[in-house]
Amino acid sequence: MFNAIRSAAACALLVVAAFPAFSAETSHDMSSMKGMSDMPGMSMSSDAVPSAQVYKTEGVVKKITADTVSIAHHPVAGLGWPAMTMTFALPKDGSLPALALGEKIAFSFARHAAGYQLVSVTPLK
Incomplete structure (x- = not known):
């Protein structure tokens, strides 16, 4: 049993010696690295907006505020x-x-950073 423990300790020592640990003092000069802007499909600009899936349903307007509307929807x-x-x-554009x-309406909406936002509204008769 003692030999097995000693063999395991020797193996662990070899692994540690073969792969030196990085310390907090280790630094890497990354000044020559480019950003992702030159990589296709990796635009990180602040004006990049992912295309949102638009969903459609119908409902009844229950409450209206200056910037929201509550709808009982299907x-x-x-x-x-x-x-x-x-x-x-x-x-925000008041469109x-x-x-x-x-009022009974057909409407479409999409998910945005702060939740769900109406995209279109059509009054129903």
């Missing part, structure tokens, strides 16, 4: 959502038509 198959009431952000409480 299920959203693409997301596996059941029917529910939720709040969506309004586009949607005026909405009224209780």
Whole structure:
């Protein structure tokens, strides 16, 4: 048993000797490294916006504020959502038509950094 422990310790010592540990004092000069801007598909610019999946459903307007609207909507198959009431952000450009409480609408929305935002709204009769 003692020989097995001594053999294991010797192997561990060889591994440590073969792969020197990096200390906090180790430094690497990376000044010559380029960013990812020259790599295809790796743009990291702040104005790069990933394309968002747009989902469509219908619902009834329940509440309106200056920058949000709450809608009791039908299920959203693409997301596996059941029917529910939720709040969506309004586009900041004011591109949607005026909405009224209780109005039946068809609408589309997409996920954004802060949640879900309406993309389009069409009143239903």
